Amino acid sequence: MQTAAGTLHVVATPIGNLADLSPRALETLRAVAAVCAEDTRHTRQLLAHFGIEKPLLALHEHNEADVAEKLVARLAAGDSLALVSDAGTPLVSDPGYRLVRAAREAGIRVSPVPGPSAIIAALSVAGLPSDRFAFEGFLPAKAGARRERLVALAGEARTLVFYESSHRIGDTLADCVEAFGGDRPAVLARELTKLFETVLDGDLAALQARVEADPNQRKGEFVLLVQGAGEDADARIAEGRRVYALLAAELKPSVAAKLAAEITGAPRKALYGG
Secondary structure: OOOOOOEEEEEOEOOOOHHHOOHHHHHHHHHOOEEEEOOHHHHHHHHHHOOOOOOEEEOOOOOHHHHHHHHHHHHHOOOOEEEEOOOEOOOOOOOOHHHHHHHHHOOOEEEEEOOOOHHHHHHHHHOOOOOOEEEEEEOOOOHHHHHHHHHHHOOOOOEEEEEEOOOOHHHHHHHHHHHHOOOOEEEEEEOOOOOOOEEEEEEHHHHHHHHHHOHHHHOOOEEEEEOOOOOOHHHHHHHHHHHHHHHHOOOOHHHHHHHHHHHHOOOHHHHOOO
C-alpha cells in the first residue's frame, strides 16, 4: 500500500508582535513533522515562546538548492513539513521558492497559511495609492547600481515599495530624492508592529531631512513606499530624468538635458538647471 504524500505548509510568522501568529499557524506548527527555517536559532525562540518542540531544518539561500530534493523526498514519504522565514510571509524577499517549485513539480500539495507581511502592513497605513503597486524588495547595496535601478523606476506609475536596512536608509533616501525629485510623496514605515514603530509621511526631501536629523529614525527595519509618477506631467518629468541620467553619462549635461527634453517632452529646466 502506497503511503500518502505529506503537505508542505507555507506559514507566515510575526514581523514583530508575537500576538499576530494566527491560531491556524500555531495548529499547523504543532502538527507537522518538522519545520524548515531560514534561521533555526530565531525560529527555535519563536516556537519555544508558544511551547512547541519540533525538529528544525535549516533552509536558506546558501543551501536551498542542495536540500530541496531531500525535503521533497521526505514529503513524498508521508511527512508534512512547515516552511517559515525569520519574519512575515515566506518567499517574499526570503528563500523558499526552489523548495515550493520542487514540491509542486513532484505533485506534493503546497498549502499557504497566510498571515503577517511587512509589505501589506505598510501599504495599509501609508495613505498612498494601493490598488496597484510594485514591490522591488531590497535595492542593490552598491551606490551605482542602486541609483541606476531607481532612475529606471522613475517613470513607474504604480506605488513603489522597497525594503531597506538601517545602515543604508539615509543613502537610499538621498538617491530617491535625486531619481524621483524631492517633492514626490512617500512614506517610511519603521519597525512595524514592534515597540518603537513609526510611520513617517511627507515628500521625499522632508523624509530625508527627518531621518538625517534623528538618529532613532535610522534604527530598525524599514519599508519605504514612494508614490508612483503621475500619468501626465509627473510621468514625463520622471521619464525625462531617467533618459537624462543615461545621456549625461556620455554627453555634456546641457546637451543631455536638451535631448532628454526632446525625447520625453519633459521641461528642460526640470532635468538640468544650467
